[in-house]
Amino acid sequence: MAIGLMDVLEPQAVLLGVQAATSEQVIRMLAERLHALGYVRSTFADAVMERERTLPTGLPLELEENVAVPHTDPEHVIKAGVALATLSTPVAFASIDDPEETLSVGTVFLLAIDDKDRQIDVLQQVIATIQNPAMRDRLKRATTTDDIKMLFGPLGES
Amino acid sequence: MAKRKTILFVCGTGVATSTVVNATVTEEMKKRGLTFDALQAKATEVPSLVDGVDFIVSTTPISASVTKPVIKGLAFLTGIGKDAVLDDIAARLTATT
Numbered sequence: 399m400a401i402g403l404m405d406v407l408e409p410q411a412v413l414l415g416v417q418a419a420t421s422e423q424v425i426r427m428l429a430e431r432l433h434a435l436g437y438v439r440s441t442f443a444d445a446v447m448e449r450e451r452t453l454p455t456g457l458p459l460e461l462e463e464n465v466a467v468p469h470t471d472p473e474h475v476i477k478a479g480v481a482l483a484t485l486s487t488p489v490a491f492a493s494i495d496d497p498e499e500t501l502s503v504g505t506v507f508l509l510a511i512d513d514k515d516r517q518i519d520v521l522q523q524v525i526a527t528i529q530n531p532a533m534r535d536r537l538k539r540a541t542t543t544d545d546i547k548m549l550f551g552p553l554g555e556s
Numbered sequence: 557m558a559k560r561k562t563i564l565f566v567c568g569t570g571v572a573t574s575t576v577v578n579a580t581v582t583e584e585m586k587k588r589g590l591t592f593d594a595l596q597a598k599a600t601e602v603p604s605l606v607d608g609v610d611f612i613v614s615t616t617p618i619s620a621s622v623t624k625p626v627i628k629g630l631a632f633l634t635g636i637g638k639d640a641v642l643d644d645i646a647a648r649l650t651a652t653t
Contacts, residue, residue, distance in 0.1 A: 453568035453599065453616050459634050469572050494573070494615055495630050514571040514596075518579055525576045529635035 401516060403480065403523040403550050408435055409543045411481035411508075418483075421491045421503065422447060425468050428481035428508040437479035437510050445470040446508070456491030456501040457528060463504030463538075465528045466491040475512040480520065482507055482546070484538055505537060523550065558652050562593040563645075564605055565629070566614035570598035573615040577629040581613060584642050590649045611648055 411431035418424045429443035449455075449470045456466045483506045493499040507524050511517050527533045533549065540546050563581070567574035574596050582594065597605050599616050611625040612618060615633060618626045625648070631641040 449568060455568075455573075457633050458630070460636060467572070469569060471569050472571060494633070495628070496617070509572055511569075511571050514575040518575055521572060521576045522579060525573075525633055528633070 401478070401520060403520050403527075404547065406478045406517070406520055407480045407482060407546070407550060408432065408437065409546075410435055411437075411479065412543050412546055413481075413483040414540055414542070414546075415486045416483045417486050418489055421450065421466065421468075421489050421506075424483050424485065424489060424506050425450065425508060428483055428506065432479050432481050432508065432510055435479070437475070437477055439474050439476060442470065442474040442510070445474045450492070452497070454492030454494055454497050456493045456503055458493050458495055458499070458501055459528070462502065463488050464491070464501045465505045465507070465534070466501075466503045467507045467509055467524065467528075469509035469511055472512045475510045477510075478512050478517050478520065479510040480507060480524070481510075484540065505534070558650050560592060561610040561649050562595060562608060564602070564609040564612045564624075565594060565596045566599055566602055566612055566616065566618065567629075568599055568616050570596055570601065573629070573633055577613055577615060577632045580632045581642070581645060585646065585649065588646055590646060592649055613645065 432438045446468050455468045485504050488502040488504045490500045491503040493501050536549050565574040565578040606624050613627045613629045615629040631637045
């Protein structure tokens with residue numbers, strides 16, 4: 399059975415208005431939550447960082463603040479989960495399109511994917527959110543997990 | 557009638573962004589009445605799979621040693637320039653050679 403974003407977006411791994419100096423800090427902060435909550439193995443954070451060094455995940459949206467979707471191989475994942483951080487000040491991520499290019503990123507979705515066929519709706523919802531200016535704006539302005547639920551839940555479709 | 561083509565969808569892990577790109581391209585081509593066979597892989601697996609495919613759609617840079625055409629899948633993640641890439645894919649699927 400397919401599952402949606404709200405089924406895997408872990409409220410305790412949603413960090414809004416976070417202060418971080420580097421992409422690594424954000425990734426480790428979110429990975430730590432997913433690990434503590436039993437979603438990922440202890441190897442997950444390092445694996446995501448390693449992958450970020452060779453195949454980065456910053457998405458160039460041609461905006462002042464872009465979005466990154468760090469993730470890694472399923473072997474580091476116990477069960478599917480998504481962690482989310484909105485940043486009070488952007489951090490630098492390298493671009494998925496060109497690792498030499500640096501992007502300013504204000505929103506980070508850390509994806510723990512273990513079965514692409516089951517999580518296809520989750521992935522599509524994340525990408526649809528990133529592509530939608532109104533959704534991006536509401537996401538950046540969210541201050542509580544209820545705001546996030548409104549955004550991604552059944553009421554958040556409009 | 558063009559021969560049914562095979563597209564190899566590629567990303568860093570073979571599970572995340574290539575899944576989105578595969579789903580989007582499949583859906584959009586269906587609207588245009590076009591079907592194809594899809595394979596999905598991580599970037600490092602491309603050399604072993606590339607012989608059996610017509611072209612590649614990838615969200616990450618692909619080794620220059622790969623001789624099959626590579627189309628950038630980035631547009632399906634950012635939404636920027638998506639229609640032009642869909643037109644390109646449609647043209648390749650309907651090409652007779």
